[in-house]
Amino acid sequence: MSDSKDRLDELIARLREQGWRLTPQRMAVLQVLASSGDHPSVEQIYERVRSDFPMTSRATVYKTMTLLKEMDEALELGFGEGGSRYDGNRPDPHPHVICVECRNITDLELDGLGKLVEQVHGATGFQLVSHRLDFYGVCPQCQALESQ
Ligand SMILES: [Zn+2]
Numbered sequence: 735m736s737d738s739k740d741r742l743d744e745l746i747a748r749l750r751e752q753g754w755r756l757t758p759q760r761m762a763v764l765q766v767l768a769s770s771g772d773h774p775s776v777e778q779i780y781e782r783v784r785s786d787f788p789m790t791s792r793a794t795v796y797k798t799m800t801l802l803k804e805m806d807e808a809l810e811l812g813f814g815e816g817g818s819r820y821d822g823n824r825p826d827p828h829p830h831v832i833c834v835e836c837r838n839i840t841d842l843e844l845d846g847l848g849k850l851v852e853q854v855h856g857a858t859g860f861q862l863v864s865h866r867l868d869f870y871g872v873c874p875q876c877q878a879l880e881s882q
Contacts, residue, residue, distance in 0.1 A: 741823050745767070745768060746761075752805065759794050779799070780792055783795060811830065824841065831868075831870075831873075834870050847867075
């Protein structure tokens, strides 16, 4: 969490560059995003923002998230009908591990990911621009609940 202040400053700077007016509501969205490590949905962001800024509308949250996505400052993880979750801390593609019980999403550091990308390029000739790597399972907390 020590990076969340830095990330918040970064997001503010990027939006200012784009000529965006930073209303308290938009600031609150950025703050929630920078301090959330659990890849929240727009609905979750909305709820967290509303506890401090009850006047915030869903539209403000959606608009801010759309803008951040367009600026490549938020990574969207789409799950079809399961909706989308967002990482505003690391907008670059990176692997995730997802709990099929509680839907918690955690970042994952993997050795050899660079090699894998090289391998894909070598095997297909594709100039790779992105990738998505999700692992699914039951998280330790849910395992503990199940064994009770
Ligand atoms: Zn992530």
